[in-house]
Amino acid sequence: NAGVMQNPRHLVRRRGQEARLRCSPMKGHSHVYWYRQLPEEGLKFMVYLQKENIIDESGMPKERFSAEFPKEGPSILRIQQVVRGDSAAYFCASSPQGRGGNTIYFGEGSWLTVV
Amino acid sequence: QKEVEQNSGPLSVPEGAIASLNCTYSDRGSQSFFWYRQYSGKSPELIMFIYSNGDKEDGRFTAQLNKASQYVSLLIRDSQPSDSATYLCAVFFGNEKLTFGTGTRLTIIP
Numbered sequence: 001n002a003g004v005m006q007n008p009r010h011l012v013r014r015r016g017q018e019a020r021l022r023c024s025p026m027k028g029h030s031h032v033y034w035y036r037q038l039p040e041e042g043l044k045f046m047v048y049l050q051k052e053n054i055i056d057e058s059g060m061p062k063e064r065f066s067a068e069f070p071k072e073g074p075s076i077l078r079i080q081q082v083v084r085g086d087s088a089a090y091f092c093a094s095s096p097q098g099r100g101g102n103t104i105y106f107g108e109g110s111w112l113t114v115v
Numbered sequence: 116q117k118e119v120e121q122n123s124g125p126l127s128v129p130e131g132a133i134a135s136l137n138c139t140y141s142d143r144g145s146q147s148f149f150w151y152r153q154y155s156g157k158s159p160e161l162i163m164f165i166y167s168n169g170d171k172e173d174g175r176f177t178a179q180l181n182k183a184s185q186y187v188s189l190l191i192r193d194s195q196p197s198d199s200a201t202y203l204c205a206v207f208f209g210n211e212k213l214t215f216g217t218g219t220r221l222t223i224i225p
Contacts, residue, residue, distance in 0.1 A: 104213055
């Protein structure tokens with residue numbers, strides 16, 4: 001499968017638990033983006049990473065959220081102590097290069113429900 | 116704050132007609148523009164990208180870019196019911212962050 005792979009596709013967590021969302025970029029892509037989409041709202045940028053580097057995290061909430069893209073393995077978006085407002089679709093996207101002019105492709109998304 | 120603006124709709128178009136979707140952006144220096152289609156409960160799917168002023172055609176889709184007016188549009192010819200979706204305009208601003216508009220919901224009426 002050559003596409004952007006995300007898992008889990010659906011995740012249910014109780015308030016206060018941790019959520020970990022994983023993203024494997026397309027083959028040959030070294031740039032990963034995470035976006036969040038609340039119900040009936042648009043896509044909001046969260047973070048942009050390259051291997052072992054966070055390039056832009058201006059869209060990440062200051063607390064409880066973190067992201068990484070290690071040298072080996074998938075990118076991870078981690079949400080600690082989840083609250084109901086974290087319920088959303090989280091989309092990962094990848095591109096071969098970071099600069100504008102390179103299209104980015106989205107994974108199928110991970111739907112987080114906090115109960 | 117760099118922004119991308121779209122009319123949220125809904126936009127209703129009869130089957131077979133041309134659907135016209137519009138988008139404006141705030142940064143005159145932007146170079147790359149994208150249209151994505153998103154069905155309810157699904158991820159965004161890239162339809163077209165455009166970098167140069169003028170028109171770019173791909174099948175039933177035409178993207179139009181006017182950098183002087185900071186305006187990009189998407190035309191869908193011979194609209195089909197399967198085109199009913201939310202269309203997202205996205206712009207790469209200079210900080211390498213792809214910023215999305217809130218999307219226009221399009222409904223094709225059979």
